[in-house]
Structure formats: C-alpha cells, structure tokens
Amino acid sequence: MPKKDLSVADIKKIVEEENVRFLRLMFTDILGTVKNVEVPVSQLDKVLSNKMMFDGSSIEGFVRIEESDMYLYPDLSTWMIFPWESDHGKVGRLICDIYNPDGTPFAGDPRGNLKRVLAGMKEFGFTSFNLGPEPEFFLFKLDENGDPTMDLNDKGGYFDFAPTDLGENCRRDIVLELEGLGFEVEASHHEVAPGQHEIDFKYADAVEACDNIQTFKLVVKTIARKHGLHATFMPKPLYGINGSGMHCNMSLFNDEGNVFYDEDGPMQLSKTAYQFLAGLMKHARAYTAVCNPIVNSYKRLVPGFEAPVYVAWSGRNRSPLIRVPESRGLSTRLELRSVDPAANPYMTMAVLLEAGLDGVRNELTPPAAVDRNIYVMTEEERKEAQIHDLPSTIHNAIKALREDDVMIDALGSHIYNNFAEAKKIEWAAFRQTVSEWEREQYLELY
Numbered sequence: 001m002p003k004k005d006l007s008v009a010d011i012k013k014i015v016e017e018e019n020v021r022f023l024r025l026m027f028t029d030i031l032g033t034v035k036n037v038e039v040p041v042s043q044l045d046k047v048l049s050n051k052m053m054f055d056g057s058s059i060e061g062f063v064r065i066e067e068s069d070m071y072l073y074p075d076l077s078t079w080m081i082f083p084w085e086s087d088h089g090k091v092g093r094l095i096c097d098i099y100n101p102d103g104t105p106f107a108g109d110p111r112g113n114l115k116r117v118l119a120g121m122k123e124f125g126f127t128s129f130n131l132g133p134e135p136e137f138f139l140f141k142l143d144e145n146g147d148p149t150m151d152l153n154d155k156g157g158y159f160d161f162a163p164t165d166l167g168e169n170c171r172r173d174i175v176l177e178l179e180g181l182g183f184e185v186e187a188s189h190h191e192v193a194p195g196q197h198e199i200d201f202k203y204a205d206a207v208e209a210c211d212n213i214q215t216f217k218l219v220v221k222t223i224a225r226k227h228g229l230h231a232t233f234m235p236k237p238l239y240g241i242n243g244s245g246m247h248c249n250m251s252l253f254n255d256e257g258n259v260f261y262d263e264d265g266p267m268q269l270s271k272t273a274y275q276f277l278a279g280l281m282k283h284a285r286a287y288t289a290v291c292n293p294i295v296n297s298y299k300r301l302v303p304g305f306e307a308p309v310y311v312a313w314s315g316r317n318r319s320p321l322i323r324v325p326e327s328r329g330l331s332t333r334l335e336l337r338s339v340d341p342a343a344n345p346y347m348t349m350a351v352l353l354e355a356g357l358d359g360v361r362n363e364l365t366p367p368a369a370v371d372r373n374i375y376v377m378t379e380e381e382r383k384e385a386q387i388h389d390l391p392s393t394i395h396n397a398i399k400a401l402r403e404d405d406v407m408i409d410a411l412g413s414h415i416y417n418n419f420a421e422a423k424k425i426e427w428a429a430f431r432q433t434v435s436e437w438e439r440e441q442y443l444e445l446y
Contacts, residue, residue: 021089032344072096107414110346132203132249148230152195210345233341236299243300261332278366279359286404289397354410
C-alpha cells in the first residue's frame with residue numbers, strides 16, 4: 001500500500017467526513033499475534049498526541065505487572081478505514097509503536113525493533129530493505145456453530161479455476177477488499193494442495209511490508225468468515241499434502257538503485273548480493289527459529305512437499321533454501337523459501353536483514369550454487385557439497401539461535417529472552433502430549 005503522508009489535521013478531517021465512530025489501535029506481540037486496543041472516537045485527540053496507554057503486562061512477552069504502563073504511538077501513515085461496517089459506525093485503524101512511560105521506544109516491540117535494525121543498515125549506505133511476500137493459507141468449512149472443521153472447501157489444485165475451486169469467490173472478494181484498501185495485488189491463485197490459496201502483493205520497504213502482512217491476515221480471516229469459511233495460516237494443517245509457506249523476496253537499495261544488481265557480475269548479481277546471500281546461509285539454522293516459530297512449522301519442513309529442508313542456493317532449482325529469481329534490474333532479489341506465515345514478520349525481517357548485513361560486513365563468500373535436485377542426493381553427496389540440514393524441530397532451532405550472537409543482537413535481548421522462553425514452554429507441552437498417531441501405532445502392539 002502506498003504510504004500516506006497524513007497529518008493530525010488530515011486524520012481529524014477524515015474522521016469527521018467519513019463518520020468514523022471507533023479507532024482500532026493495532027500492534028503485534030512477539031508471537032506474531034495482532035493485538036488491538038479499540039477506543040471511541042471521543043479519544044481521538046488523546047490517540048493522536050501519543051497519550052493513549054495500555055497494560056503491557058497482559059501481552060505475551062512484554063513486561064511484568066509492576067512495570068505495566070505502556071504508550072501507543074500511532075504511525076499516521078498507516079491510517080485506514082476498514083471497509084466492513086460495524087453496527088455502530090465506521091472503524092478507523094492505526095498501527096502503533098510501543099513506548100515506555102519515559103518516552104523511549106520499548107525494546108520488546110517487534111515493529112520498533114525492526115526500525116532499530118533498519119537504522120543500523122543505513123550506516124552501510126543502504127537506504128531501504130524491501131520485501132515482497134508470498135503468503136499461502138488454507139480455507140476450511142465452518143460448522144453450524146461457526147467453528148472450523150477439517151473439511152476443505154474444494155478439491156482444486158495448482159492454478160485451478162471454478163467449478164473445482166470453490167474458494168475462488170472468497171479469494172476474489174479478498175483481492176477486491178485488499179485493492180480497496182490500497183494493496184497492489186500482483187497474483188492470486190489456487191495453490192498445489194486442495195483448499196490452499198496464495199495472494200501476492202507488491203513489494204514495499206520492510207516496515208510497511210510487515211504492516212501489510214498483518215493487515216492482509218486480518219482481511220483474509222474476516223472475508224473468509226463471511227463466506228462461511230475459516231482461513232488458517234497454520235503452516236501444516238493436514239498430513240500428506242503441501243503446507244503453507246510465505247516466501248520472502250528481498251532486495252536492498254541505495255540512492256543509485258538496487259544494490260543486488262550488477263550488469264557485469266556473475267549471473268548479473270553484485271558483490272553485495274553474494275555477500276548478503278552468504279550471510280543468509282551462514283545464519284540459516286539460527287534464524288529458522290524466528291522464520292518457522294511453532295511446533296507445527298517443522299511438519300512442513302520435510303522432504304517431498306516443495307518446502308526447503310537444506311541450506312543451499314540456486315538460480316533455477318526450487319529445492320534449495322534460497323533461490324535467485326530470473327528478473328534483473330530493479331527486480332533483482334533473493335527469495336528465501338523456508339519462511340512460513342506463522343512467523344512474526346517484523347522479527348523475521350530483523351533477523352534476515354541482520355544475517356545479510358553480517359555477510360556484507362565480513363565480506364563473506366557463499367558456497368557454489370546447487371543446480372540439481374537436493375532431495376535425490378545422498379547424505380555423502382550433500383556433505384561433499386557443504387549442504388547442511390535445517391533444524392528438524394523448534395527445540396533444535398532454538399538451540400541454534402541460542403548459539404548465534406548476531407541473530408540474538410538482531411532481536412535484542414528483551415525479545416530474544418521472552419521468545420526463547422515461550423518456545424521452551426511450547427516444546428515442553430508438545431513433548432508431553434500423547435498424540436493419536438502414538439495410540440494408533442502402540443496401544444495394541446505393546
């Protein structure tokens with residue numbers, strides 16, 4: 001969505017003209033969940049003067065009760081009016097950064113932390129880090145009580161169209177709604193698995209792109225429910241079919257343009273692009289914890305379902321972790337294929353940018369490209385080609401993150417400590433749960 005250069009006076013005028021009755025102040029916790037504080041329009045002056053407080057101790061990974069007061073600083077460029085009417089009038093939205101009572105940015109705010117990492121990027125002479133996301137999701141039917149079922153809404157496949165793809169009307173409405181909000185939707189299609197869809201929107205600078213992802217999720221879930229469907233961004237909701245990814249297309253710019261492009265470089269990639277790529281590969285095992293943040297993420301990262309399992313890169317091959325799409329010039333980019341839509345986008349962009357910058361800072365060189373199908377290579381062949389596995393569980397991914405100071409610095413100690421603790425608890429709960437699979441396998445046998 002194009003950034004709107006709005007002033008306080010502009011927003012007050014729009015609120016009056018459009019009869020906005022409520023304000024939804026949105027932010028994101030460390031688990032990637034969108035939170036919001038909704039206030040009546042009578043609080044508009046308080047909101048626009050950064051005086052709106054909330055209880056930070058009630059938010060996962062924020063603060064303890066004795067230091068609970070936090071302030072919401074709205075980013076005026078994120079102003080929008082939700083297209084769906086409420087019974088009580090229109091609802092305006094602002095995405096906020098979180099601040100401490102003393103006026104300093106709160107270290108546990110993922111959006112604020114990404115801004116900190118982006119400020120560090122500017123010391124290299126880079127002006128913007130752009131992201132073009134490709135989020136996938138599943139549509140399931142709702143039951144008569146409005147609860148999600150495991151029944152898919154269609155039996156469609158990759159790029160299928162009606163009548164097989166019954167989700168097409170829902171997906172079309174989502175696209176129209178997004179376009180009405182200012183999104184530039186580049187593609188919308190049925191994905192490989194039944195009930196699975198993908199909508200790609202135009203790249204934007206990192207903070208705006210992350211805001212767009214969070215807004216996108218909200219729109220998708222809202223419109224799906226109007227169609228009697230439940231949209232889920234869970235990475236692997238069903239056994240035996242492809243999971244949902246969120247491929248991240250990344251590019252780095254300076255005042256002269258896309259710094260990844262060099263007409264005379266190998267594959268028309270610049271030295272900076274190769275260094276950034278090398279950094280992404282060096283830190284891959286550690287940032288997987290952030291890019292694939294839940295127990296279920298690792299049910300997707302298995303061979304045979306198109307999701308990457310190995311740390312390698314290629315210009316053409318789609319089995320490695322990182323691909324270099326064909327486009328050059330301004331569109332030159334690196335595509336990381338492991339990320340899933342459960343990831344907190346702000347934290348994901350912070351670790352990926354810092355990983356790439358570490359490659360630039362230390363002038364790293366990536367290993368050779370792998371242009372054959374890694375899934376059919378033997379373990380010896382992979383070892384010889386210096387191809388490592390991604391972590392197989394969130395437990396192993398957190399262990400890798402714990403050993404990587406660059407990635408910990410990218411998150412900051414507050415976010416890192418709270419995130420690692422939350423994942424430790426999640427893994428312990430999963431490990432202690434007895435699954436249906438175990439009962440089927442072992443109950444009679446033993």
